[in-house]
Amino acid sequence: MNILVIGRGGREHALCWKLKQSSSVKRIFCAPGNPGIGRIAESVSIEPTDIAALRAFAMAKRVDLTVVGPEEPLAIGIVDEFERYGLPIFGPSRAAAQLESSKAFAKNIMRKAGVPTADYAVFDDPDAASRYALARNCPLVVKADGLALGKGVVVCETAQQALAAIDDAMRRGVFGDAGRRVVIEERLFGEEVSYFALVDGTRAITLGLAQDHKPVFDGDRGPNTGGMGAYSPLPHLGDELEERIRRLIVEPTLAAMATWGAPFRGVLYAGLMVNGPRIDVLEFNVRFGDPECEAMMMRFSGDLAEALLAAAQGKLSEQHVRLSPSFGVAVALTSRGYPGNYERGFPIRGLERAQTVADVEVFHAGTALKGDTLVTNGGRVLIVSARGDNLEAALRRAYQAAEMIEFEGKHLRYDIGMRALRKKSLEGN
Ligand code: AMP
Numbered sequence: 191m192n193i194l195v196i197g198r199g200g201r202e203h204a205l206c207w208k209l210k211q212s213s214s215v216k217r218i219f220c221a222p223g224n225p226g227i228g229r230i231a232e233s234v235s236i237e238p239t240d241i242a243a244l245r246a247f248a249m250a251k252r253v254d255l256t257v258v259g260p261e262e263p264l265a266i267g268i269v270d271e272f273e274r275y276g277l278p279i280f281g282p283s284r285a286a287a288q289l290e291s292s293k294a295f296a297k298n299i300m301r302k303a304g305v306p307t308a309d310y311a312v313f314d315d316p317d318a319a320s321r322y323a324l325a326r327n328c329p330l331v332v333k334a335d336g337l338a339l340g341k342g343v344v345v346c347e348t349a350q351q352a353l354a355a356i357d358d359a360m361r362r363g364v365f366g367d368a369g370r371r372v373v374i375e376e377r378l379f380g381e382e383v384s385y386f387a388l389v390d391g392t393r394a395i396t397l398g399l400a401q402d403h404k405p406v407f408d409g410d411r412g413p414n415t416g417g418m419g420a421y422s423p424l425p426h427l428g429d430e431l432e433e434r435i436r437r438l439i440v441e442p443t444l445a446a447m448a449t450w451g452a453p454f455r456g457v458l459y460a461g462l463m464v465n466g467p468r469i470d471v472l473e474f475n476v477r478f479g480d481p482e483c484e485a486m487m488m489r490f491s492g493d494l495a496e497a498l499l500a501a502a503q504g505k506l507s508e509q510h511v512r513l514s515p516s517f518g519v520a521v522a523l524t525s526r527g528y529p530g531n532y533e534r535g536f537p538i539r540g541l542e543r544a545q546t547v548a549d550v551e552v553f554h555a556g557t558a559l560k561g562d563t564l565v566t567n568g569g570r571v572l573i574v575s576a577r578g579d580n581l582e583a584a585l586r587r588a589y590q591a592a593e594m595i596e597f598e599g600k601h602l603r604y605d606i607g608m609r610a611l612r613k614k615s616l617e618g619n
């Protein structure tokens with residue numbers, strides 16, 4: 191097979207790395223890729239949103255399967271475009287991608303399907319939104335309806351904050367068109383987890399649960415980032431959780447999408463709040479999480495190319511997905527200042543040595559080549575992933591490798607996996 195992967199981050203590097211292990215894969219192209227991806231795949235300088243150029247490239251190079259990493263191309267209809275030309279592609283149609291690209295759409299599907307989620311209302315009129323926020327006597331979350339680079343959600347402590355968030359999104363347009371419509375919902379409390387499944391239109395095969403660490407500093411302090419680290423699976427939350435998610439959330443959602451006329455294909459990523467016996471959906475995404483993907487790929491031991499092709503063709507079965515019983519972790523090395531302003535262009539050292547640590551892979555997220563020198567070129571620079579028979583072993587390897595890598599302003603969180611470890615130590619005492 192010839193494969194085209196679309197995207198430029200750590201997630202796409204991890205996907206290329208795993209796809210490369212498939213015996214059926216001949217060539218891997220990545221548009222646009224990055225310097226790390228460039229070592230294992232052929233980089234193609236086409237932007238992920240230039241879907242006409244990507245389609246023409248896929249036809250010219252006889253690409254047998256296209257795998258889309260980020261959400262933007264899905265939201266603007268890359269799958270519809272490829273399918274019009276008979277090109278196999280893994281991901282949801284534009285209509286089905288609304289599960290992520292419109293929070294109002296996702297909430298309405300959940301309501302129709304009876305999927306547990308926070309109480310909500312949708313507004314196009316800022317005055318009506320403000321009246322609602324004042325009338326509700328509970329903590330609220332204000333969400334821009336559309337894609338806002340992960341910044342469109344404001345978790346509010348007070349009604350004043352909710353009013354300010356409504357004003358920013360709807361009157362001042364800080365999220366552009368994405369925030370002209372908002373969803374206002376009840377604030378939930380508990381432990382956040384991410385659930386992933388491969389879906390072929392009707393069948394969903396689980397890839398398991400992972401936990402992201404969004405705030406920039408240890409102990410979940412500081413502003414939210416795209417994700418500072420992740421680990422998978424999450425046995426500390428019990429054996430039945432995945433089965434309940436499947437029954438209460440995944441199956442009814444997929445059935446509702448099919449009934450509505452947009453059967454879902456691709457990765458279904460449910461962001462969930464777990465609180466005792468209660469599970470609520472915070473959001474759906476229609477792609478792999480980043481850095482969750484870099485942790486999960488360390489456990490995936492099936493043939494990824496065959497699995498994604500089967501999902502694209504509506505022929506997915508249990509045997510396509512094999513997960514090793516080990517743990518996968520991912521630790522992000524970021525630039526000082528991220529998620530705010532940061533400098534780029536600092537040389538990166540120690541990468542080769544870090545790669546020699548057993549069961550470690552270092553994925554590139556924001557790097558560039560300046561001549562022959564690898565330099566920092568993003569907020570998240572590298573994602574150090576590791577595998578281990580238990581969580582502690584996987585973390586030890588990841589941090590050992592992370593320490594070997596140096597660049598000016600390097601920052602990382604040292605408490606990835608803390609929730610699982612704390613639970614374990616409480617149970618041990
Ligand atoms: P979303 O993009 O909808 O997942 O929101 C981003 C983040 O906002 C989530 O990861 C949660 O931390 C937080 N969040 C979203 N909705 C809620 C809610 N209803 N209650 C509490 N926190 C929320």
Ligand code: GLY
Binds near residue numbers: 417478479
């Ligand atoms: N790690 C969060 C996301 O990919 O949306």
